[in-house]
Amino acid sequence: xxxxxxxxxxLVQPVGSPLSLECTVEGTSNPNLYWYRQAAGRGxxxxxxxxxxxxxxxxxxxxxSASRPQDRQFILSSKKLxxxxxxxxxxxxxxRGLEAFFGQGTRLTVV
Amino acid sequence: DQQVxxxxxxxxxxxxxxxxxxxxxxxxxxxxxxxxxxxxxxxxTFLISISSIKDKNEDGRFTVFLNKSAxxxxxxxxxxxxxxxxxxxxxxxxxGAQKLVFGQGTRLTINP
Numbered sequence: 001x002x003x004x005x006x007x008x009x010x011l012v013q014p015v016g017s018p019l020s021l022e023c024t025v026e027g028t029s030n031p032n033l034y035w036y037r038q039a040a041g042r043g044x045x046x047x048x049x050x051x052x053x054x055x056x057x058x059x060x061x062x063x064x065s066a067s068r069p070q071d072r073q074f075i076l077s078s079k080k081l082x083x084x085x086x087x088x089x090x091x092x093x094x095x096r097g098l099e100a101f102f103g104q105g106t107r108l109t110v111v
Numbered sequence: 112d113q114q115v116x117x118x119x120x121x122x123x124x125x126x127x128x129x130x131x132x133x134x135x136x137x138x139x140x141x142x143x144x145x146x147x148x149x150x151x152x153x154x155x156t157f158l159i160s161i162s163s164i165k166d167k168n169e170d171g172r173f174t175v176f177l178n179k180s181a182x183x184x185x186x187x188x189x190x191x192x193x194x195x196x197x198x199x200x201x202x203x204x205x206x207g208a209q210k211l212v213f214g215q216g217t218r219l220t221i222n223p
Contacts, residue, residue, distance in 0.1 A: 006154075032209055043117075043215035044155070044200060051209055059210075090154050098143050098204050100211055102154030 002027035006091045006103030013110055019064075019078040021106050023091030026072065031093040033074040034100060035066055038088040050074060086110045114138045115203050117214035125222050130188040132217050134201035137182065141203040145211065146175060146186045149198045158199075159186070191221045 006023045013019060025031055035047040046059045048066035056066050063082050067075045074091060086109050092100040116135045124130045132146075142163040147155035161168040161175045161184070168175050174187045188195055198218050202211040 009152075034210070036213075044202075044213035046210060046212070049210050088152075092154070094209075096209075098206065098211070099145065099157050099160065101157065105152065105154050107152065 002093070002095075002101065004091060004093055004101060004103040006106060008106060009104065010107045011109070013081050013108065015083055015110055016080045019076070019081050019085070019108070021076040021089055021091075021108075023074045023076075023103055024072055025074075025093045028072070028093070028095055030071060031095055032100075033068060033072075034092040034094075035064075035074065035076045036090040036092060036102075038090065038105075039086075044090065048076070081110045083110050113215075114141075115201060115212050115214040117199075117201060117217050119217050120215070121218040121220070123220045123222060124191050126193060127190045130186075130191045130195065130219055130221070132186040132188075132199050132201075132219065134184050134186075134214055135182055136184075136203050138203070138205075138212075139182065140205050141212075143204045143206050144175070144177060144184050145202045145204070146173075147200045147202060147213075148195075149200060149216070155200055188219075193221050193223060195219060196221045 003026045034049045036044045050068045064078050089106045091103040094100045145160040146158040149155040159170050159173045159175050177184045198216045200216045201214045204211050
């Protein structure tokens with residue numbers, strides 16, 4: 001069966017520090033991969049998605065970037081965090097279908 | 112531009128009664144709709160979906176209704192149980208577009 005791993009579960013980072021969140025999927029090949037953010041009291045905002053290695057689509061211009069160095073690995077990064085980057089970050093995958101399956105999420109607090 | 116809207120941020124329902132969660136969309140190109148359930152500090156889990164060729168899909172206690180002319184869908188949960196207390200997100204997609212657009216979510220509380 002397919003599983004998705006996302007870490008860390010919580011993270012507190014100072015303003016201006018770098019960020020790296022990692023997500024890996026097991027049990028499937030060539031999945032679509034997604035990064036979402038849920039800001040406090042708001043819905044799920046799609047940040048990036050990838051349909052293959054090295055292919056990244058950005059949905060919202062911002063202080064973040066994404067990379068897919070391997071088929072089942074998706075990384076969310078920032079060179080310098082802002083206070084507004086705080087939120088709950090979710091990685092998800094889909095098997096070319098429409099149902100997306102989510103990881104457990106990372107609570108990021110920028111202080 | 113919020114293409115998928117859940118206008119009720121919260122809903123409180125008595126245990127055993129019916130819960131009705133609503134969702135509106137603006138993009139007439141959407142042809143596939145999903146509902147997700149989310150507990151605090153966890154990722155959303157898929158509940159039920161419906162294609163635009165149908166107007167109803169049922170799975171146990173959960174039924175999704177789609178009104179294409181009104182660009183409206185709803186999720187019915189009956190009977191409601193305490194474990195149903197969570198945030199519910201509706202999502203919409205254009206098949207082949209590879210991504211989902213989510214609403215803001217509705218927090219459902221089931222009271223004993």
